[in-house]
Amino acid sequence: MHTVELPLDGLDRRLPAICLITGEVAGVGWRRVDLGWYPSWATWLLLPGLLPGAIAIALLARRATGELPFQPGAWWRWKVGQVLNALATVGWLAAVLFSFNRWLAGEWRLACAVAVAGLATFVGTLKLFVQGRIIVVLKITPTHVVLSIPSELAARALGGEPAVESQRLRAVAMKALRRDALATTGAPGGSSCATHAQTSATWCCGRCGSFFCEACAEHPSPAGKPVCAKCFGVR
Numbered sequence: 001m002h003t004v005e006l007p008l009d010g011l012d013r014r015l016p017a018i019c020l021i022t023g024e025v026a027g028v029g030w031r032r033v034d035l036g037w038y039p040s041w042a043t044w045l046l047l048p049g050l051l052p053g054a055i056a057i058a059l060l061a062r063r064a065t066g067e068l069p070f071q072p073g074a075w076w077r078w079k080v081g082q083v084l085n086a087l088a089t090v091g092w093l094a095a096v097l098f099s100f101n102r103w104l105a106g107e108w109r110l111a112c113a114v115a116v117a118g119l120a121t122f123v124g125t126l127k128l129f130v131q132g133r134i135i136v137v138l139k140i141t142p143t144h145v146v147l148s149i150p151s152e153l154a155a156r157a158l159g160g161e162p163a164v165e166s167q168r169l170r171a172v173a174m175k176a177l178r179r180d181a182l183a184t185t186g187a188p189g190g191s192s193c194a195t196h197a198q199t200s201a202t203w204c205c206g207r208c209g210s211f212f213c214e215a216c217a218e219h220p221s222p223a224g225k226p227v228c229a230k231c232f233g234v235r
Contacts, residue, residue: 001136001148002155008143011066016157020135021074023153030067031075035147037062037140062140074133081134088125092118177220177227180207184225187211195229207231 006015017028038061070078095118102111136148149155183206191201193213201211205228218232219225 001150002152003138003146003148004155004158005144005146006158008064008066008140008145011064011068011145013067015069016154017069018151018154018157019069019071019074020147020149020151020154021078021133022071023151024071027071028069029072029075031070033066033068035064035066035137035140035145037064037137037145064137064140064145068135077133078135081130084125084129085134088122088130092122095119095121174220177207177232178224180205180231181220181225181227182206184227203228205231 011033013030017030018025019028038057042057042060095114099111099115099118102108102114132150135150138146138148140146185204185206187201187204191204191211193199193201193216194210195216196213199213199215202214203212203217203226204210205212206225207227208231210228210230212226212228216229217226218229220227220232
């Protein structure tokens with residue numbers, strides 16, 4: 001997941017039209033969103049009782065409304081993921097409360113079994129139906145909303161910060177591209193670009209071996225040899 005910070009008065013069609021879930025631009029439409037957030041520690045207020053805890057969370061919560069770009073399928077996956085995430089969270093909290101009650105009653109085996117089953121159900125639901133499908137509100141301030149979104153491309157387009165793991169993978173991939181570019185050679189005479197069939201090829205890619213023209217040349221190092229655009233795009 002990747003972090004973006006957006007102004008509350010900028011949640012509208014002035015944003016880049018790129019899906020926050022998939023990172024695609026084709027078929028993107030604007031959807032009305034109502035975002036909510038409360039401090040993570042407030043969840044523990046539910047332990048003394050669901051009703052008092054819910055009231056306290058409602059008092060601490062902040063909301064933000066606006067429009068955000070989504071592909072139709074991604075939008076519905078997010079909405080379904082939100083519902084499943086809420087149900088899984090409530091189920092987990094119920095399992096914890098029940099287990100705690102049974103533990104105090106001396107039924108520790110039942111308490112452990114319910115706690116483990118509740119945790120497994122919660123984690124399984126997140127892995128199968130929620131992870132990579134939803135937008136998470138990390139914080140809402142009086143001026144900004146901080147979101148965690150699945151798409152690295154969308155995060156970059158919105159001026160956000162890609163996940164550390166993604167940045168590390170990108171650095172490793174660029175190092176590999178620079179190494180592969182050393183094997184790039186000139187294309188033989190009469191060969192055509194693999195992408196632009198009517199254009200003479202200038203290079204033979206050191207990574208995939210395809211011929212490409214100057215328009216398709218991408219340089220991993222400013223003064224080094226190029227690789228083809230297709231190989232550069234999978235970095």
